[in-house]
Structure formats: C-alpha cells, structure tokens
Amino acid sequence: xxxxxxPSEVTAVEGAIVQINCTYQTSxxxxxxxxxxxxxxxxxxxxxxxxxxxxxxxxFSSFLSRSDSYGYLLLQELQMKDSASYFCALAGxxxxxxxxxxxxxxxxx
Amino acid sequence: xxxxxxxxxxxxxxTGQRVTLRCSPRSGDLSVYWYQQSLDQGxxxxxxxxxxxxxAKGNILERFSAQQFPDLHSELNLSSLELGDSALYFCAxxxxxxxxxxxxxxxxxxxLVL
Numbered sequence: 001x002x003x004x005x006x007p008s009e010v011t012a013v014e015g016a017i018v019q020i021n022c023t024y025q026t027s028x029x030x031x032x033x034x035x036x037x038x039x040x041x042x043x044x045x046x047x048x049x050x051x052x053x054x055x056x057x058x059x060f061s062s063f064l065s066r067s068d069s070y071g072y073l074l075l076q077e078l079q080m081k082d083s084a085s086y087f088c089a090l091a092g093x094x095x096x097x098x099x100x101x102x103x104x105x106x107x108x109x
Numbered sequence: 110x111x112x113x114x115x116x117x118x119x120x121x122x123x124t125g126q127r128v129t130l131r132c133s134p135r136s137g138d139l140s141v142y143w144y145q146q147s148l149d150q151g152x153x154x155x156x157x158x159x160x161x162x163x164x165a166k167g168n169i170l171e172r173f174s175a176q177q178f179p180d181l182h183s184e185l186n187l188s189s190l191e192l193g194d195s196a197l198y199f200c201a202x203x204x205x206x207x208x209x210x211x212x213x214x215x216x217x218x219x220x221l222v223l
Binding site: 048087100 | 111142150152153154157165199212214215216217
C-alpha cells in the first residue's frame with residue numbers, strides 16, 4: 001500500500017527557517033505535493049515535485065529524493081502568518097492523492 | 110478565492126437524517142474530489158468524479174454517495190447520519206491533466222450531527 005509520515009507538530013520562531021519532513025512508502029508515484037491549511041480554512045496548494053531536487057517558490061521550497069523515499073518543505077524567514085498545518089500528498093500511479101496527517105507549525109514571536 | 114464554491118457553509122442536523130452538500134468546480138475544471146476532515150485528523154479522500162464519471166474511490170461509506178452533473182457541479186449525499194459524521198467536508202477541483210497533483214479547494218461545509 002501507500003503511506004506517508006510527517007511530524008505532528010513543529011515549533012519555530014519568527015525569522016527562522018524550518019523544515020517539515022515527509023517520508024513515504026509506495027510502489028510508484030508521479031510526484032509529491034505540499035498544501036497549507038490555516039485553522040478552519042481550506043487547504044491551498046504550495047508546491048509540487050515531480051523530479052528529484054529542489055523547487056523554490058519565494059520563501060517556500062520543496063525537495064524530493066525518490067531514492068530515499070523522502071521529501072521536505074522548507075520555510076524561510078518565518079512569519080506569524082505561517083502558523084498553519086502543512087500536508088504532504090502523494091500523487092499515486094492510481095491517480096489518487098494520498099495525504100499525510102499533517103504537521104501543525106506554530107511560529108512564536 | 111480558489112474559484113470553487115460549496116454550499117451550504119454550515120449544516121446542523123439530527124442523527125438518522127439525510128443531507129446534500131453541493132460543489133461547483135473552477136471554470137474549466139473537469140475533476141471534482143470530495144474529502145472529509147474530522148477534528149484532529151487529516152484529509153480523508155472520499156471520491157473523485159471526472160467529467161461526470163466516477164474515477165476513483167477512497168474511504169467512502171456506503172451511506173454516502175455522490176454524483177457529478179452535466180454542468181460539472183457535484184453533490185455529496187450523506188444519509189442515515191451518525192454523530193461521527195460530524196466533520197468538515199471539502200470539495201476540490203482540478204483540470205484535465207492525468208496527474209492531478211494540484212487541487213483547488215472550496216471553503217468547505219461544516220456538518221454537525223446532533
């Protein structure tokens with residue numbers, strides 16, 4: 001089957017850099033996506049890695065290593081508004097998106 | 110604003126009842142997905158429709174059903190409701206690509222079963 005694991009909680013301070021890891025088990029997939037969800041809000045798409053390596057979008061970057069079955073989301077210059085849940089999601093060969101349980105990021109002053 | 114609309118925003122009902130949640134995808138998107146998110150839980154994929162046809166099924170209960178209409182809007186029907194069905198229900202849409210890794214979510218319908 002397919003599964004993803006990510007830490008349940010991460011805490012950081014304003015201005016810092018934080019990395020949210022996502023490890024997965026799957027027999028095959030197209031790529032790894034990341035979504036952000038604020039409390040009570042809808043998930044919003046952040047980033048997608050189809051190939052190994054780093055994808056950068058402003059303060060956010062995402063990385064994928066297929067050989068290590070591992071990816072991460074890197075958030076730089078943290079702001080209070082970055083406090084949210086972050087989900088990794090696997091685009092499987094069966095066309096389904098398999099979601100991790102999410103990482104709750106708390107950014108403190 | 111993602112362009113995906115969902116109605117109603119809030120719904121309060123009693124156990125044993127039946128409700129219908131509605132979703133309109135972004136203009137041009139052919140796929141609609143339904144998700145359930147309970148307190149302190151991640152997103153549970155329920156079902157996907159593509160251009161009117163069921164494409165993928167997740168952890169959808171037999172008491173739940175969905176359909177996508179010719180105008181591409183979708184409805185999720187929840188019947189014989191139980192307390193445990195209280196959750197946030199999201200609809201998402203995506204385009205025409207085979208790998209639909211980018212989904213656009215609606216604001217959700219918050220269902221409370223009393």
